[in-house]
């Protein structure tokens with residue numbers, strides 16, 4: 001699927017050529033997966049502001065944590081696990097509102113962070129966040145799709161994706177792209193979802209298919225922990241670690257999401273229909289976790 005960008009917008013002086021041409025919006029064609037995901041995430045995005053600190057992740061929880069502490073703990077954990085340092089060039093795919101990239105820039109000071117997202121209002125909000133933080137040159141954001149990365153081979157030392165991969169069409173196509181744009185020895189870091197076991201019983205199938213359809217997840221992305229590991233390994237990675245973290249993410253996040261204060265914010269920001277839809281998806285995910293089926297995984301692998 002070849003997509004044309006709208007005429008180029010503003011770009012910062014001194015940026016590499018491939019960033020200069022990638023500043024503009026891509027009008028996703030009707031009927032494409034990208035268009036459906038962009039529509040899904042655009043609702044209320046302009047009003048999201050600093051709700052949840054701009055994070056959309058489930059968090060990595062410790063006892064007594066607030067949502068913001070859990071969200072930042074997840075991001076910091078991944079950055080440290082990947083060994084981010086001053087020499088790093090990081091690509092963050094499915095960067096959302098960019099809050100995680102500002103945090104990573106401040107904590108680890110990498111040479112460059114490029115955030116990419118399929119949802120245009122997310123890209124705009126992320127650019128605004130970088131401007132306010134005074135980090136517009138070090139942290140750049142662009143519109144694009146995870147499965148058609150426009151960067152030259154070996155451009156990055158790290159590729160990160162926090163809770164984006166499950167949507168990508170497909171997970172495996174993204175892994176191949178991530179492998180291509182990483183230099184040899186580069187590190188892949190993911191926070192994602194996988195199944196502990198294949199859905200065999202009728203109820204299991206119902207929960208998996210409701211979560212998949214409501215959340216814009218391609219059927220090919222319904223992986224078990226085992227098939228997940230195999231996909232990463234056959235996409236050009238070695239030292240593949242897939243760590244189960246469901247117990248530290250899903251139940252605490254669901255509890256926080258269903259608290260009165262957060263529900264009221266979602267109603268105001270996303271409207272009644274979308275807020276109810278979001279809650280239903282969270283409920284199905286929580287039920288699937290309680291049934292011992294859904295897991296949340298942290299993944300680290302090294303480009304061969």
Ligand SMILES: C[S@@+](CC[C@H](N)C(=O)[O-])C[C@H]1O[C@@H](n2cnc3c(N)ncnc32)[C@H](O)[C@@H]1O
Nearest residue numbers: 055056057094095096117118119145146164167
């Ligand atoms: C659950 S949100 C997580 C956002 C952010 N990583 C965070 O944790 O706050 C998933 C993000 O992935 C983005 N996304 C989904 N499909 C994508 C694709 N094909 N290419 C790039 N981004 C995509 C969505 O627009 C959304 O911003």
